[in-house]
Amino acid sequence: GAGVSQSPRYKVAKRGQDVALRCDPISGHVSLFWYQQALGQGPEFLTYFQNEAQLDKSGLPSDRFFAERPEGSVSTLKIQRTQQEDSAVYLCASSPSLDRDKYFGPGTRLTVT
Amino acid sequence: AQSVTQLGSHVSVSEGALVLLRCNYSSSVPPYLFWYVQYPNQGLQLLLKYTSAATLVKGINGFEAEFKKSETSFHLTKPSAHMSDAAEYFCAVSDRGNQFYFGTGTSLTVIP
Numbered sequence: 157g158a159g160v161s162q163s164p165r166y167k168v169a170k171r172g173q174d175v176a177l178r179c180d181p182i183s184g185h186v187s188l189f190w191y192q193q194a195l196g197q198g199p200e201f202l203t204y205f206q207n208e209a210q211l212d213k214s215g216l217p218s219d220r221f222f223a224e225r226p227e228g229s230v231s232t233l234k235i236q237r238t239q240q241e242d243s244a245v246y247l248c249a250s251s252p253s254l255d256r257d258k259y260f261g262p263g264t265r266l267t268v269t
Numbered sequence: 270a271q272s273v274t275q276l277g278s279h280v281s282v283s284e285g286a287l288v289l290l291r292c293n294y295s296s297s298v299p300p301y302l303f304w305y306v307q308y309p310n311q312g313l314q315l316l317l318k319y320t321s322a323a324t325l326v327k328g329i330n331g332f333e334a335e336f337k338k339s340e341t342s343f344h345l346t347k348p349s350a351h352m353s354d355a356a357e358y359f360c361a362v363s364d365r366g367n368q369f370y371f372g373t374g375t376s377l378t379v380i381p
Contacts, residue, residue: 159312160312187367189367189369196278196373196374197373197374198273198359198361198371198374199313199369199371201368201369212367212368215368247312249313254366254367255365257315257318258369260305260312260314261312262310262311263312
């Protein structure tokens with residue numbers, strides 16, 4: 157079946173622009189996670205949803221970052237007034253439940269110029 | 270708090286040689302431990318995981334890892350490297366909640 161998909165795969169934004177990154181999880185997966193992977197680093201946790209509820213957003217680096225999953229399926233990570241330090245690959249993962257294996261999408265590479 | 274240290278950001282092995290990628294963890298609770306592989310421009314793929322059952326865990330593509338509590342280690346091994354094993358490998362620890370803590374990754378190069 158289809159895996160986790162993310163769009164766009166690549167995004168170039170000028171500093172100060174707003175961006176929206178989309179994640180389509182595997183159908184029926186309750187849990188959804190966003191990670192930020194800076195160049196040469198491991199992924200770092202941003203936020204976690206269970207269905208439409210955002211249960212943990214402790215990893216969001218600033219109030220410019222906002223995530224939503226209004227119908228408990230597709231999720232959008234929005235970054236307002238992008239800064240150069242926001243340049244990274246943003247990974248989405250989904251799982252059938254919190255204690256089950258995570259399935260990762262291919263990521264969105266964001267470059268802020 | 271949980272954390273992971275991967276020793277060696279780059280490892281090179283000859284095709285057919287033993288692969289050993291090192292991972293040490295720190296955890297205040299009995300951890301779950303994972304190894305993921307990442308090919309260029311792709312997401313992370315789970316290789317294997319330890320969730321407090323057998324300490325020797327076998328994964329996909331011939332990889333295995335052994336949980337050693339006394340050494341706080343979870344090193345990844347494969348007896349014979351194949352060209353297709355060239356990729357980035359990440360070790361991760363979980364407190365069994367929603368958060369994963371990844372290491373900084375080890376890039377594996379396989380020399381023909």
